[in-house]
Amino acid sequence: MPQAITDKDGVKRYLITLNVNGDAKTVLVKGNAILTNVLRDELDLTGTKKGCELGDCGSCTILLDGKPVDSCLMLAVEADGREITTIEGVAANGRLDAIQESMINHAAVQCGYCTPGMVLSAKALLTRNPHPTEPEVREAIAGNLCRCTGYVHIVEAVLAASQGRTAPADH
Amino acid sequence: MYMPDFEYHTPETLTEACALLDELGEKATVLAGGTDVLHKMKVGKLAPGHLVSLKNLDDLRTISHEPGRGIVMGALTSHNAIYTSRLLQERYLSLPMAAHTMASNQICNMGTVGGNIVNGVPSADLPPILIALNASIRLVSSNGERTMPLEDFFHGSAETVINQGEILADITIPDQPATGSTYIKFGLRRSGALAVVGVAVSVTMDGDTLQDARVVLASAAPTVMRARGAEDFLRGKKISDELLAEAGDRASAESRPRDSIRGSAEYRRNLVGVLTKRALRKAIDEGHA
Numbered sequence: 010m011p012q013a014i015t016d017k018d019g020v021k022r023y024l025i026t027l028n029v030n031g032d033a034k035t036v037l038v039k040g041n042a043i044l045t046n047v048l049r050d051e052l053d054l055t056g057t058k059k060g061c062e063l064g065d066c067g068s069c070t071i072l073l074d075g076k077p078v079d080s081c082l083m084l085a086v087e088a089d090g091r092e093i094t095t096i097e098g099v100a101a102n103g104r105l106d107a108i109q110e111s112m113i114n115h116a117a118v119q120c121g122y123c124t125p126g127m128v129l130s131a132k133a134l135l136t137r138n139p140h141p142t143e144p145e146v147r148e149a150i151a152g153n154l155c156r157c158t159g160y161v162h163i164v165e166a167v168l169a170a171s172q173g174r175t176a177p178a179d180h
Numbered sequence: 181m182y183m184p185d186f187e188y189h190t191p192e193t194l195t196e197a198c199a200l201l202d203e204l205g206e207k208a209t210v211l212a213g214g215t216d217v218l219h220k221m222k223v224g225k226l227a228p229g230h231l232v233s234l235k236n237l238d239d240l241r242t243i244s245h246e247p248g249r250g251i252v253m254g255a256l257t258s259h260n261a262i263y264t265s266r267l268l269q270e271r272y273l274s275l276p277m278a279a280h281t282m283a284s285n286q287i288c289n290m291g292t293v294g295g296n297i298v299n300g301v302p303s304a305d306l307p308p309i310l311i312a313l314n315a316s317i318r319l320v321s322s323n324g325e326r327t328m329p330l331e332d333f334f335h336g337s338a339e340t341v342i343n344q345g346e347i348l349a350d351i352t353i354p355d356q357p358a359t360g361s362t363y364i365k366f367g368l369r370r371s372g373a374l375a376v377v378g379v380a381v382s383v384t385m386d387g388d389t390l391q392d393a394r395v396v397l398a399s400a401a402p403t404v405m406r407a408r409g410a411e412d413f414l415r416g417k418k419i420s421d422e423l424l425a426e427a428g429d430r431a432s433a434e435s436r437p438r439d440s441i442r443g444s445a446e447y448r449r450n451l452v453g454v455l456t457k458r459a460l461r462k463a464i465d466e467g468h469a
């Protein structure tokens with residue numbers, strides 16, 4: 010059980026540690042705090058987006074111990090002690106990940122709202138399965154809705170990244 | 181979105197969790213993957229005074245084969261853990277494949293088989309195939325435990341026989357003679373859609389004679405249901421396309437679907453027939469698939 014602290018107004022908060030993008034962050038949260046909100050509002054990691062807030066759209070996707078989950082359906086207290094990767098943790102040493110590079114080069118980003126979740130779902134796929142088929146890519150991002158691109162460029166971008174190419178094939 | 185307030189608890193053991201549920205009584209709700217509980221709290225359908233999180237009960241996250249008992253699966257096993265279990269893939273591929281028809285990858289990493297059962301809705305995807313495989317469940321409380329066939333757990337829309345203070349600990353699929361099983365889900369999209377109708381079957385073949393069959397329907401009645409008329413009709417018969425079509429007609433006649441946004445009752449009744457025939461054929465020809 011995380012340490013509970015009750016303030017003078019009787020509001021109970023829990024001291025939890027989230028290992029976010031390699032850093033241990035200790036935050037004081039109420040039991041009903043949703044993980045998306047804690048990442049965005051307490052830790053300023055606003056790359057994680059809020060869409061439906063009910064598990065349907067995937068814009069709040071984060072990796073929890075390496076696996077994609079919808080952070081809008083998770084209490085922050087439930088993530089105490091776990092490893093979290095948000096979109097801010099995907100680029101390393103100032104260099105974009107191959108998936109990000111490839112998405113830019115394939116024009117797989119329009120408004121960009123779905124993109125953080127999309128990249129994280131793709132990242133988890135390529136970590137587990139470095140050379141996926143097109144159906145496997147489509148399946149991996151099926152929980153990430155995009156209202157702009159029609160998905161074709163996103164799928165091409167992820168496949169290209171998996172093949173070590175980040176520039177589009179000639180059309 | 182607004183989230184109501186509650187007291188949060190994280191018991192370390194099953195015994196401690198049961199004691200807490202007793203102490204807190206009606207005001208407490210069990211939290212597993214949270215995909216139903218948090219959804220309901222956000223849309224204002226649920227406002228528990230206490231949430232008792234099972235997250236520390238790692239013993240309830242394992243899948244193993246116990247000689248003489250069968251495959252025992254902890255209630256906290258996630259849909260993706262079922263999908264990727266080598267043991268289940270080797271013995272009953274139909275169950276991992278059923279888990280794979282569910283929701284999105286994100287929800288499948290969060291949602292648990294226990295939550296899918298206790299939620300009690302007729303559209304849940306795992307109960308039909310588990311009932312087809314004759315699964316039983318173990319409910320644990322401070323007063324002891326009881327084991328029952330999974331099919332006896334449901335008795336009405338979102339109504340189950342679980343008592344306040346009970347926790348679903350595990351699900352057992354007994355070693356059995358069934359030679360094939362499958363679950364066919366018909367949704368409006370391939371991904372992220374609930375079943376308009378789902379049909380799970382298991383068959384025990386002896387040459388080309390059906391020694392035994394189970395036909396279990398999702399979203400075809402107020403609760404998950406066995407089409408016993410179809411099962412009785414099939415038992416002991418030699419298989420033929422006509423026989424399977426007739427079994428489908430019987431299952432369709434027994435079903436009690438309702439009109440909903442996902443499909444009319446008439447459409448669903450028709451689907452039950454088509455899917456029953458297809459599922460039987462698949463289980464006969466392909467084994468556990």
Ligand SMILES: Cc1cc2nc3c(=O)[nH]c(=O)nc-3n(C[C@H](O)[C@H](O)[C@H](O)COP(=O)(O)OP(=O)(O)OC[C@H]3O[C@@H](n4cnc5c(N)ncnc54)[C@H](O)[C@@H]3O)c2cc1C
Pocket residue numbers: 063064065209210211212213214215216217218219234255256281282283284287290291292293294295296297298299303304305306346347348349372373374375
């Ligand atoms: C976007 C979305 C898509 C979905 N798609 C599907 C789908 O395709 N098919 C499908 O079948 N379902 C679907 N669901 C529903 C849900 O994800 C599943 O029913 C899931 O299995 C619930 O498990 P959970 O661990 O998240 O349950 P929770 O939300 O934690 O709990 C659900 C209920 O069960 C109780 N409970 C949980 N575990 C136990 C236990 N061990 N003992 C006693 N009580 C317990 C809780 O108190 C609560 O009443 C979907 C949900 C969402 C949000």
Ligand code: FES
Pocket residue numbers: 058059060061062063064065066067068069070079080081082
């Ligand atoms: S905001 Fe979480 S799934 Fe839509």
Ligand code: FES
Pocket residue numbers: 117118119120121122123124154155156157158
């Ligand atoms: S780029 Fe706009 S939602 Fe995907």
